[in-house]
Amino acid sequence: MTSYLNSVLKQFEYYKSLGDNTIERLSFDELNKEFAQDGNSISIIVKHMAGNMLSRWTNFMTEDGEKKWRERDEEFIGTYLSKEELIDAWNKGWGCLFNTLKSLTNKDLERIIYIRNQGHTVTEAINRQMMHYAYHVGQIVFIGKLILGKEWKSLSVPKGQSKVYNKEKFAKGKSRRHFTEDL
Numbered sequence: 001m002t003s004y005l006n007s008v009l010k011q012f013e014y015y016k017s018l019g020d021n022t023i024e025r026l027s028f029d030e031l032n033k034e035f036a037q038d039g040n041s042i043s044i045i046v047k048h049m050a051g052n053m054l055s056r057w058t059n060f061m062t063e064d065g066e067k068k069w070r071e072r073d074e075e076f077i078g079t080y081l082s083k084e085e086l087i088d089a090w091n092k093g094w095g096c097l098f099n100t101l102k103s104l105t106n107k108d109l110e111r112i113i114y115i116r117n118q119g120h121t122v123t124e125a126i127n128r129q130m131m132h133y134a135y136h137v138g139q140i141v142f143i144g145k146l147i148l149g150k151e152w153k154s155l156s157v158p159k160g161q162s163k164v165y166n167k168e169k170f171a172k173g174k175s176r177r178h179f180t181e182d183l
Contacts, residue, residue, distance in 0.1 A: 004109070007178060008126055009101050014180045015130075015137045016094050018155055019046075022144035023090065028083040030147050041078060042140050046090050048075040049136050053093030056115065056129055057100040061108065065115035065125070101126075 023031065023042065031042045040048070055070040080086040104122065112119045120128065145152045157165045169182075 004123070005101070005104060005106070008130060009098070010178045010180050011130060012094075012097060012101065012133070015133055019090065019137045019140050021155055022141050023083075023087065025153075026144055026147060028080075028086075031083060031086060032078055032080075033143070033147060035143070035146065040076065040139070042143050043078050043080050043086055044076055045136050045140055045143075046086055047078070047080065048072075049133060050089040050093035051075040052129075052132070053097050056125075057096045060100045060125075061111065061113060061122075064117065065113065097129075 023046070026042065031046075034041045034044075051070060051072065052075075055067045056065040058067065080089070109121065109123045111122050113122055113125050114120070115125065115128070141155060
């Protein structure tokens with residue numbers, strides 16, 4: 001199970017890096033662009049993710065993941081005044097998550113924690129949040145790609161480059177490593 005905690009830490013770091021790389025490429029106005037009425041801009045998705053992370057990962061083992069102080073509906077109203085403020089909130093949420101994950105041990109994984117009074121093992125709660133964040137980071141990347149169009153630079157294997165990428169991978173000997181180690 002040690003590999004599980006190491007793996008999820010690397011996986012969360014990977015999703016954060018996808019968001020980081022997208023946010024870095026865009027202006028503040030672009031981060032606030034909405035493509036549909038009642039749609040979410042990257043700025044709003046970041047605000048929601050940061051609010052969720054702070055709620056879920058603060059006192060993770062001892063308090064319900066839906067904190068009384070959280071104002072979830074307010075997360076869907078754009079209020080950031082600058083790109084720096086947005087990035088600070090983004091990093092604060094991720095920092096809370098990473099600090100909590102790094103404090104966990106294998107013995108914690110089967111303990112029960114609660115989100116809205118619904119019991120989860122720590123493993124289930126981690127998996128739930130990882131999928132939630134992957135979903136939203138995918139939205140962030142997609143919106144960034146829509147905004148930048150032809151200026152977008154792939155964050156993974158670029159179209160038409162799979163054969164080259166695979167050739168490089170298969171040229172290396174077999175070994176056990178996390179896929180993010182090569183990024």
